[in-house]
Amino acid sequence: MDALTLFGVVAVTSMMVFYALEDRDRRFILAFAVACLLASAYGFVQGAWPFGVVEAIWAGVAVQRWRRRRP
Numbered sequence: 001m002d003a004l005t006l007f008g009v010v011a012v013t014s015m016m017v018f019y020a021l022e023d024r025d026r027r028f029i030l031a032f033a034v035a036c037l038l039a040s041a042y043g044f045v046q047g048a049w050p051f052g053v054v055e056a057i058w059a060g061v062a063v064q065r066w067r068r069r070r071p
Helices: 003-020 026-046 049-068
Strands: none
Touching: 003 026, 026 049
């Protein structure tokens, strides 16, 4: 497994974990957004630009959810 693939696995796994924990604290929503940005970067670097675009959109959606949910 090369470094780029490992980066992608960590980014997508982080997305799943933080998505599962979102109901516990709003910080997990923000962590999910960051993980989406990492997955987006992976998509662009790997050459799968549609994946990169979709993940960037998901990051924006997550940030909006984070902003709406007050502590």
